[in-house]
Structure formats: structure tokens, C-alpha cells
Amino acid sequence: MRTWMVAGNWKMNNTIREAIDLAKGVKDGAAGIKGGEVVLAPPYTALQSVYETIKGSQVLLAAQNIYFEDKGAYTGEVSPAMLKDAGCTYVIVGHSERRKYFYETDEGVNAKAKKCLQAGLKPIICVGETEVEREKGVTEFVIGIQVKKALHGIDKLDNIVIAYEPVWAIGTGKNATPMEAEEVHRFIRNVVGDMYGEICKKIMILYGGSVTSENIGELISMEDVDGALVGGASLKIDSFLGIIRNITEKQK
């Protein structure tokens, strides 16, 4: 039986003070919630303050990125050990904004995912097709390559989360329908099954792309949708808690 997860990706938003307030609101609002995980991914500057705020609660910390070397002359980068030291449990890897603006490749995503695992961090690996790719009917082709390359050379699936985030749905208000999401989630689970066998039933696959408290109910009802990676709606306490509440309602 898979549990659920809701992860808030704050992107390049929130000062330290704002981050602490938001994290405190989420921590208080999510207190007592059972059967799943709530994760917050603040910008690097607020990681440690958010960790101090949520420490001891059921809310966990994620970084939005990682570098795949241990230390050295890599100006502007942050290592796995630094993220562990700041209190991270998870790391978002290969978000489409990183692929688009910072030219991250599938090979780089793979290197980062491996490095997370070596360091005891859990990667949330993002995959997703563009609008043009969907229109051309190559969604499964594109997602298949992204998943296989991201997992290349990784022998165990434990501690890996995959997030299906159609690029056309991120920050656009145009979410995938529950059926569209389910089709791709099932496809991803099958690709993982071809690589690892039966254990694919255990991997958590999140949906991301304009998730709100209004649309999460139907999305989470789909068999292969195990939770959400949330951008915009994670920046307001009420909308983020509304998403968590609606998931837990569906699990009853």
C-alpha cells in the first residue's frame, strides 16, 4: 500500500522571515495528519530556518536542487553534505525550469539522483513533456526516455520519488485532467516495472502542474497518482493546507 505525499516547491520566493511564517503555518495546520508526508522546498537561503521551524514535526524539508560533486571549486553550487547539514530529507531533481533555464540534461539529472542516494537524500525526480510534444503525440516516448535515463545505473528504487509534471501545466492554470495524469502515471509505473519488476508498485509518483485545493480531489482519486508537487498554491498557507486536507479526506 502506497502512502501519499504533498510537496511545496517555493521556487525563488520568500525571504527568511516569510519562509519561517509560511512553514509555521503549514506545520500547525498539518499537525496530526496521518498516513502521508508533507514536504517543503524553500530556496537555499531559508533551508536552515525552515528546518528549525519544522524540526520535530511531521513536515519534512527538501532542497530545490543539488550539485553532483562533494566539494570544491564550483561557484554557486551546493553539495549533498551541505543539504544534509541544513536538515534536508528530499531534493527536487530535474525540475523543468532547471532543464529549461539552466540547461539540465537527463544525464545531469541521473548524476544528481545518484549523488542524492549516496548521501542519504531522497530525490524527487521530475519528468514531463512540453505542449508541442503532447500535440505531436510523443508524450510517452519523451517520458520513457526521461525516466530510463534518470534511473540509469541505480540499482534500488527505495527512496526515489518521481514527479510527473507536464511542462504545459506548470504555472499556467491548465492542469492535466485526472485521466490524462493517470495515463502517464501508469505508463511511468510500467516503465519502472520493466526496469525493476514488481517493486514498481511501491514507487511514489506525484502529479505536478497547477494543482489547487479544487482539483486535487479528483487527481488523487486516480489509482497511480500518489500525491502532488505544488508550486503556486504552496505559497499561501490556506491553499496548501486545503490540498493536504482534500487528500486526507479522500484517503478515509
Ligand code: PEP
Ligand atoms: C512546479 O513548479 O513544480 C509546479 C507544479 O508549479 P505550479 O503548481 O505552480 O504549476
